[in-house]
Amino acid sequence: SQTIHQWPATLVQPVGSPLSLECTVEGTSNPNLYWYRQAAGRGLQLLFYSVGIGQISSEVPQNLSASRPQDRQFILSSKKLLLSDSGFYLCASTGTASTDTQYFGPGTRLTVL
């Protein structure tokens, strides 16, 4: 099975500051990678997904961007955070087969003040 690492676990940032959240995956190669955001008491919203190095698809217009510099590394960034960027950010991974299970990381709790 896959193991997904995310850091930091929690983050408090002022409005207008930059953001960089990192996700790394162990136990697989060439995974599909995903960034989700979860608002309090709600389900997950897919933000970005990647099927390979340098390949990023954005699902919703937003203040965030994603990059995949290495096969098992996925980064979520922002140049200037907004209050509405607060939330629980989850990185996920699947294999390339449609039957592969999706694994989630432990998440990063971001609070923008």
Added chain:
Amino acid sequence: GESVGLHLPTLSVQEGDNSIINCAYSNSASDYFIWYKQESGKGPQFIIDIRSNMDKRQGQRVTVLLNKTVKHLSLQIAATQPGDSAVYFCAEALNTNAGKSTFGDGTTLTVKP
């Protein structure tokens, strides 16, 4: 667009009873459905999945039922235990891509001892 919803936001059951969590989806083209369990402050954990060519699938203490006619999905947990207390999400995926899932808002299951 598609939407996924859960019938009840909270469910309270007695330890040892069976639990049934329901979910409705709107996109008849969805061909893959997943149930996740999320404990407080953690990422979702895969429980069980089912494809649209099946009506029922069983796992360890869990059963997922799919009714395509009314676009309804349910998760049954047998002999519910305190460790089952969590938020449960159903998700649907299009084009058999497990990662690009649409999530409902979740049902909070509380197991009373």
